[in-house]
Amino acid sequence: MTFSTFPSRRMRRLRSHDALRDMVAENHLSTNDLIYPIFILPGSNQREAVPSMPGVFRQSVDLWLKELDKLVASGIRTYAPFPVTPAELKTDCASEAFNPEGLVQTAIRQIKARFDNVIIMSDVALDPFTSHGQDGLIDSNGYVLNDDTVAVLQQQALSHAEAGADMVAPSDMMDGRIGAIRNTLEDAGHVNTCIMAYSAKYASAYYGPFRDAVGSAGNIKGGNKKSYQMDPANSDEAIHEIVMDLQEGADMVMVKPGMPYLDIVRRCKQELKVPTFAYQVSGEFAMHQAAFANGWLSKEAVILESLLAFKRAGADGILTYFAPDAAELLNR
Numbered sequence: 001m002t003f004s005t006f007p008s009r010r011m012r013r014l015r016s017h018d019a020l021r022d023m024v025a026e027n028h029l030s031t032n033d034l035i036y037p038i039f040i041l042p043g044s045n046q047r048e049a050v051p052s053m054p055g056v057f058r059q060s061v062d063l064w065l066k067e068l069d070k071l072v073a074s075g076i077r078t079y080a081p082f083p084v085t086p087a088e089l090k091t092d093c094a095s096e097a098f099n100p101e102g103l104v105q106t107a108i109r110q111i112k113a114r115f116d117n118v119i120i121m122s123d124v125a126l127d128p129f130t131s132h133g134q135d136g137l138i139d140s141n142g143y144v145l146n147d148d149t150v151a152v153l154q155q156q157a158l159s160h161a162e163a164g165a166d167m168v169a170p171s172d173m174m175d176g177r178i179g180a181i182r183n184t185l186e187d188a189g190h191v192n193t194c195i196m197a198y199s200a201k202y203a204s205a206y207y208g209p210f211r212d213a214v215g216s217a218g219n220i221k222g223g224n225k226k227s228y229q230m231d232p233a234n235s236d237e238a239i240h241e242i243v244m245d246l247q248e249g250a251d252m253v254m255v256k257p258g259m260p261y262l263d264i265v266r267r268c269k270q271e272l273k274v275p276t277f278a279y280q281v282s283g284e285f286a287m288h289q290a291a292f293a294n295g296w297l298s299k300e301a302v303i304l305e306s307l308l309a310f311k312r313a314g315a316d317g318i319l320t321y322f323a324p325d326a327a328e329l330l331n332r
């Protein structure tokens with residue numbers, strides 16, 4: 001290889017005009033790519049800020065319904081509700097997780113009743129409902145019990161499907177839960193309920209602000225989730241996790257966190273060619289917002305660049321707290 005193609009080939013030619021650049025752009029971001037996580041408070045007319053997530057509010061369902069009028073009109077069609085469970089409803093056995101009248105089940109029913117063209121992706125995991133903050137049931141040493149937890153996750157996923165969830169999204173990282181949930185859904189006749197598996201979910205320190213938002217931060221017994229979420233050191237293991245979840249019946253898979261793990265997104269898409277999603281998590285959101293607030297980064301350009309990076313890595317969609325901002329920017 002020599003440089004002899006110059007000047008017949010000048011890479012800058014295709015960068016010389018906006019329309020040309022757009023014509024040859026290899027990747028595109030659109031509102032179809034956005035999934036918006038929303039935090040649900042009990043009651044009505046309730047709205048609270050999340051201090052570590054500036055711009056994110058926890059709201060009761062009635063207020064979310066009003067806000068969704070605007071968000072849906074802006075083109076965001078997929079929502080991921082997370083409950084802010086009152087402390088008195090949290091127990092060791094997490095039975096609030098499958099209460100048909102629970103916060104998430106109610107939110108699903110009300111949102112689906114109001115919007116024909118909206119998809120709900122509901123989180124399946126026990127951490128919002130356990131008094132100890134772990135994603136599953138624990139033994140006397142605090143160890144999270146796999147199979148006992150899966151049995152509760154099956155009931156939780158079924159209660160979401162019965163409420164009308166289009167997609168259940170197990171984020172708990174128990175072994176075997178995708179197959180168990182798939183069987184439960186099939187047996188109950190929910191043959192078209194999708195499973196979005198959080199297959200490669202890492203034991204990450206970037207989830208801190210989310211735990212503030214759902215009120216599970218202070219009380220994680222044992223202090224971490226390393227006995228079930230993946231070690232950030234690992235890459236091949238992520239592919240094994242993803243393949244197992246696909247074999248058990250996942251329709252779509254997720255990598256989480258997002259930006260620090262784009263290499264995993266890339267490998268998943270390149271090696272398996274399956275619907276691949278990523279979560280730009282609360283800590284990623286918080287650090288961007290901090291830089292914007294300080295004037296260190298330019299908000300609008302960086303939001304779109306950060307999301308386009310997910311597309312370039314191979315993601316088909318992105319869960320992001322920036323969804324409303326991104327939709328607004330994409331519609332300009």
Ligand SMILES: NCc1[nH]cc(CCC(=O)O)c1CC(=O)O
Pocket residue numbers: 123124125126127135171172206207208209210211225280281282283
């Ligand atoms: N099942 C829990 C769950 N579902 C989504 C997130 C994190 C999302 C974020 O940080 O934005 C977590 C946190 C955790 O595993 O502790």
Ligand SMILES: [Mg+2]
Pocket residue numbers: 173174175176199241244245
């Ligand atoms: Mg797994």
